[in-house]
Amino acid sequence: MPAESAPVGRRERNKQQKLERIVTAAAELFSERGVDEVTTQQIADAADIGTGTLFLYAKTKGELLLLVQNSHYADALERGRAASADARTPLDGVMALATPIIECNRVQVENGRTYLREMVFGDPTEPHHAAALAIVGETEQALAETLSRLASIPAAEASALARVVSSIMFLTMASSDAEVDIAQIVEGVRTQVSAILPR
Incomplete structure (x- = not known):
């Protein structure tokens, strides 16, 4: 019982x-x-x-932003996972997974950029920061699974490649100012990712 x-x-x-x-x-x-x-x-x-x-x-305003944004990013990741399930090529799979995350980051540009800064430079012992890093880890795992499935890449290599793809995505979002729209960021990430994926 x-x-x-x-x-x-x-x-x-x-x-x-x-x-x-x-x-x-x-x-x-x-x-x-x-x-x-x-x-x-x-x-x-x-x-x-x-x-x-x-x-x-939350001890700081940055931690409050993490608290708010973490659930949005987790939802975006789930939408990306669902979209990538129908992809037929590794590049399409990666971009299907990445696009909802990019869209989430651009809902309010300065909030998105501050969120990324807090993720990278925040206190890793703080629970909201740890949750943000866990979402990054889940994103990399989903990318690795997508690459393994669609490109037949061994797990260790797929994990390393997923870390590179994740870095491309987050750095491109963080370095894009308010005038850069979602479509431009997606295309920038797509161009960079296509250069590193196996042919």
């Missing part, structure tokens, strides 16, 4: 509700104004909590 999970206590429910309010408030403010134009006080006010409470969930 399976053990029933214990009901969640009031304290845990309150913590979860506060976290949801923080994420909702931060997401709305970051989307409207961009991360650089929003203060932690504004987020705390919108979430109806004190700034001290806010800092229990």
Whole structure:
């Protein structure tokens, strides 16, 4: 007989509700104004909590952005996995996987660039940063699986190639300013990736 999970206590429910309010408030403010134009006080006010409470969930504005964006990137990765399942060539498979991630990164350009900076230079011991790095790892794993399946590349080689493809994608997104549109970024990534894939 399976053990029933214990009901969640009031304290845990309150913590979860506060976290949801923080994420909702931060997401709305970051989307409207961009991360650089929003203060932690504004987020705390919108979430109806004190700034001290806010800092229990995220110590910096960068960590708040990671908290908000991680779920968007995870969703984009899942859309990419689904799209790559129908691909017939390694390049098409890689680009089907990469395109939703690129689109996610460009919803609000400065937020996307700040997210990438926080991912690379943030505190790796911080849980939201660790979650972002886990998404990068999942992206590389999905790329490796796609390359193995469509190009018959051995697993170790596919993993190394996936790391290179991931680096191309993230560096291209990070270095593209606001005037560069999604189609241009996708084409730039496609051109670079096609140069390194086996023929």
